[in-house]
Amino acid sequence: MSRRTLGRIGWNALALLVFLVMIFPVYWMISTAFKEGRNILADTPQFVPHPATLSNFGDAIHREYFWDVVKNSLIIVTAVVLISLVVAFLAALALAKFRFYGRGAFIVLILGVQMVPLNALIIPLYIQLSRAGLVNQLSGVIITYLTFVLPFTVWTLRGFMLGIPRELEEAAMVDGSSRMGAFLRILLPLIAPGMVATSIFAFIQAWNEYLIAYVFLNDPEKQTITVWLADFTTQRGTDWGPLMAAATLTALPVVVFFLLVHRKIAFGLTAGAVRG
Amino acid sequence: MSSGPGGEAGFPASAVAAAGPHVARRRPRAVGERTLHALAPYLLLAPAALVIVAVLGYPLYLVGRLSFEQFGLAELITKKGTWIGLDNYSRLFHERQFWTVLLRTIVFTVVNVGLTMILGTFVAILLTKLGRFMRLLLSTGLVLVWAMPVVVAVNIFRWMVDYEFGVLNWTLTKLHLGDFINKDWFANPTTGFVVITALIVWGAIPFVAITIYAGLSQVPAELLEAAEIDGARRWRAFKDITFPLLLPIFVILTSLSIIWDFQVFNQIWLIRGSEPEESYWLMSVYSFFEAFKLGEYGYGAAIAVVMVAVMFLATFVYLRQMIRMGETR
Numbered sequence: 001m002s003r004r005t006l007g008r009i010g011w012n013a014l015a016l017l018v019f020l021v022m023i024f025p026v027y028w029m030i031s032t033a034f035k036e037g038r039n040i041l042a043d044t045p046q047f048v049p050h051p052a053t054l055s056n057f058g059d060a061i062h063r064e065y066f067w068d069v070v071k072n073s074l075i076i077v078t079a080v081v082l083i084s085l086v087v088a089f090l091a092a093l094a095l096a097k098f099r100f101y102g103r104g105a106f107i108v109l110i111l112g113v114q115m116v117p118l119n120a121l122i123i124p125l126y127i128q129l130s131r132a133g134l135v136n137q138l139s140g141v142i143i144t145y146l147t148f149v150l151p152f153t154v155w156t157l158r159g160f161m162l163g164i165p166r167e168l169e170e171a172a173m174v175d176g177s178s179r180m181g182a183f184l185r186i187l188l189p190l191i192a193p194g195m196v197a198t199s200i201f202a203f204i205q206a207w208n209e210y211l212i213a214y215v216f217l218n219d220p221e222k223q224t225i226t227v228w229l230a231d232f233t234t235q236r237g238t239d240w241g242p243l244m245a246a247a248t249l250t251a252l253p254v255v256v257f258f259l260l261v262h263r264k265i266a267f268g269l270t271a272g273a274v275r276g
Numbered sequence: 277m278s279s280g281p282g283g284e285a286g287f288p289a290s291a292v293a294a295a296g297p298h299v300a301r302r303r304p305r306a307v308g309e310r311t312l313h314a315l316a317p318y319l320l321l322a323p324a325a326l327v328i329v330a331v332l333g334y335p336l337y338l339v340g341r342l343s344f345e346q347f348g349l350a351e352l353i354t355k356k357g358t359w360i361g362l363d364n365y366s367r368l369f370h371e372r373q374f375w376t377v378l379l380r381t382i383v384f385t386v387v388n389v390g391l392t393m394i395l396g397t398f399v400a401i402l403l404t405k406l407g408r409f410m411r412l413l414l415s416t417g418l419v420l421v422w423a424m425p426v427v428v429a430v431n432i433f434r435w436m437v438d439y440e441f442g443v444l445n446w447t448l449t450k451l452h453l454g455d456f457i458n459k460d461w462f463a464n465p466t467t468g469f470v471v472i473t474a475l476i477v478w479g480a481i482p483f484v485a486i487t488i489y490a491g492l493s494q495v496p497a498e499l500l501e502a503a504e505i506d507g508a509r510r511w512r513a514f515k516d517i518t519f520p521l522l523l524p525i526f527v528i529l530t531s532l533s534i535i536w537d538f539q540v541f542n543q544i545w546l547i548r549g550s551e552p553e554e555s556y557w558l559m560s561v562y563s564f565f566e567a568f569k570l571g572e573y574g575y576g577a578a579i580a581v582v583m584v585a586v587m588f589l590a591t592f593v594y595l596r597q598m599i600r601m602g603e604t605r
Contacts, residue, residue, distance in 0.1 A: 098317035215568060
């Protein structure tokens with residue numbers, strides 16, 4: 001065998017090993033979710049669920065507050081995505097399609113605020129919300145989530161808008177359309193895929209958030225799915241089967257969405273960085 | 277990219293056009309339209325600016341002010357803190373625990389960022405060496421890991437290192453790496469932090485690897501080939517061509533990793549069942565504990581301010597680059 005072939009086999013073997021190590025925790029979650037209790041608590045771990053069972057998923061879904069927290073998470077996430085999408089769309093339009101005084105400063109601001117750690121803001125946000133009487137309210141959490149969702153959404157949408165050639169708009173205006181008409185007929189359909197990708201990414205961020213929901217929502221029936229999941233361990237110890245089933249259910253929408261959009265998002269982020 | 281502040285191409289051009297005869301002919305309509313056009317970007321930005329001031333600007337100001345105040349549970353009810361100047365800070369700097377936690381957080385950040393960058397770069401290079409199928413397989417695996425919510429990931433790792441039935445202890449024992457039967461990884465903070473580091477680095481590798489890989493595939497092949505013809509060694513080609521081209525990406529990724537790892541909270545908090553022992557505290561946990569468990573919001577705010585200050589110092593290069601970017605665009 002030539003050195004080249006050997007080298008290729010070596011790289012592939014290494015890649016397979018890296019793949020297996022990286023993917024194993026995810027596999028272990030899913031396989032545990034399908035195992036029977038006695039096979040989960042076994043001295044020798046069972047690597048393939050046999051016999052496979054759905055009872056862990058049943059336990060997870062029937063655990064207290066499951067539907068409440070799913071509903072709360074969906075309400076919060078939908079509201080956050082809609083608000084930030086509308087607000088960010090307008091701002092991104094200004095940043096991508098206009099030249100004006102203060103534009104550079106605003107871009108620095110948008111980038112800068114994304115660096116502020118949420119953990120440093122949790123104390124003032126809590127005090128602000130408690131003054132406004134919004135602690136233990138979904139609306140308080142919705143407002144607070146804009147802290148990390150909005151700047152990111154503005155930045156990404158701006159990247160997508162910069163990707164649209166100006167000539168297209170100008171062509172429409174030469175045809176006698178007003179700026180608004182050109183915008184509606186040309187820009188909107190072109191930006192739509194970017195908006196879908198951005199809103200899905202915003203969805204993922206809001207769905208995954210833990211700390212704010214944990215601090216701001218006190219009643220178990222008002223909490224979100226991540227807080228519910230983190231709270232799974234009971235006095236009697238951890239019931240790993242149902243916990244892994246619940247974790248699988250929590251991750252499922254995120255994974256599906258993420259696989260759909262991660263390329264687009266990478267594009268939106270870099271489009272803003274390369275052009276300009 | 278290279279144009280300095282004020283060197284924007286679009287602005288002077290439109291100024292010239294405005295002074296030309298073309299506009300003068302349509303003056304009656306143009307004045308109102310131009311005012312509107314000049315105002316439009318500000319009107320479009322207004323809602324976003326308002327939200328950012330409300331949910332970021334004001335809280336940032338408030339955390340600064342709180343750090344100079346006596347603000348406890350009583351003040352949470354009366355809604356008014358008492359100004360005590362630098363008392364919170366001087367108390368903090370005299371606390372032995374603060375220095376321990378700060379040092380621990382710095383070491384933790386260095387180790388995690390270092391491992392993330394090294395392993396991420398390694399995986400990125402690996403991706404360039406693969407055929408189509410293996411590359412797709414590996415990158416799909418990376419994206420799956422990237423997509424795991426933190427709360428989910430923490431629970432998976434807790435289960436894998438479970439002292440009784442965890443798969444890790446069984447595997448390590450089977451591999452004859454020692455007797456790991458019923459080993460409790462969290463009995464001692466050093467091994468506990470090994471698990472936490474594994475969890476964080478595992479979760480961070482995909483983003484770093486995929487971003488560096490994207491950068492690597494942008495390096496023009498002709499350049500590398502030309503270098504090869506010139507007889508440059510592979511290492512030199514990497515050092516003189518690939519690395520300088522990738523440097524901005526490395527700066528961004530390292531800075532972002534520092535920001536993320538320096539403020540790690542969820543992983544520590546959750547893996548210790550929402551009651552981390554003091555030997556597991558990092559800055560964010562320390563601040564959170566003082567504020568929300570002891571009701572010392574002012575003191576917790578002072579810790580948070582120190583945390584942000586240290587972080588900004590550590591990412592100074594990145595910040596400067598970012599400001600320059602904002603100015604030129």
